[in-house]
Amino acid sequence: xxxxxxxxxxxxxxxxxxxxxxxxxxxxxxxxxxxxxxxxxxxxxxxxxxxxxxxxxxxxxxxxxxxxxxxxxxxxxxxxxxxxxxxxxxxxxxxxxxxxxxxxxxxxxxxxxxxxxxxxxxxxxxxxxxxxxxxxxxxxx
Numbered sequence: 001x002x003x004x005x006x007x008x009x010x011x012x013x014x015x016x017x018x019x020x021x022x023x024x025x026x027x028x029x030x031x032x033x034x035x036x037x038x039x040x041x042x043x044x045x046x047x048x049x050x051x052x053x054x055x056x057x058x059x060x061x062x063x064x065x066x067x068x069x070x071x072x073x074x075x076x077x078x079x080x081x082x083x084x085x086x087x088x089x090x091x092x093x094x095x096x097x098x099x100x101x102x103x104x105x106x107x108x109x110x111x112x113x114x115x116x117x118x119x120x121x122x123x124x125x126x127x128x129x130x131x132x133x134x135x136x137x138x139x140x141x
Contacts, residue, residue, distance in 0.1 A: 013071045016079075018089070023108040025101055026091035030082035030113070031063055033074040050114045051077035054106075054123035054131060055084065062088025066122070077120070080113055084127070099130070106134050 012018065017034045020027050051073055053066035063081040070079045083090040085105050086097055095101075110119055121131045 013067055015074070016071070020090075021109060021112045023085070023105045023112075025105050026085050026093050028082050028085060028091070028105060028109055029063075029089040030080055030109070031067070031070075032081070033071075033079050048076065048078040050117065050119045051079055052110070052114075052119055052121045053079070053081040054121060054127040055081075055087065056125045056127055057084075057087075064088065082109055102127075102130050103133055103137075106130060107138060110134070110138075 012031065013033075015033050015035045016031045018029055018031055020029045022028075051070075053063065053070050055061045055063055055065040062083045066081050070081055073079060085101060086092050121135075123131050
């Protein structure tokens with residue numbers, strides 16, 4: 001079940017668009033810079049190295065936590081800021097989430113959005129620990 005929260009007043013920086021990918025556990029929503037002032041009309045997004053911002057696991061957490069920070073890096077990097085499974089505008093499954101759920105969806109997110117290229121990740125708290133586990137399991141990330 002995907003909950004439509006399009007009507008919420010979540011801040012989305014100008015030039016950033018919302019996208020989604022389907023993982024084995026559900027749909028993840030993410031934000032990336034696509035238009036001016038961050039990108040020239042003829043520039044392909046893949047020309048920049050990916051920089052992923054992962055939010056924490058506190059009440060009401062989402063990519064919004066980083067939405068006033070990641071635009072500062074958009075001229076230099078291809079920004080990816082997902083709402084993790086069960087948070088923000090991503091799918092909210094009726095289940096007790098386990099650490100393995102997040103490890104799987106983080107890995108699948110990186111595989112689908114970064115196509116095996118090296119990735120720099122900014123994360124805090126528990127998501128930092130999770131992405132370290134993903135990096136150990138799949139060293140390219």
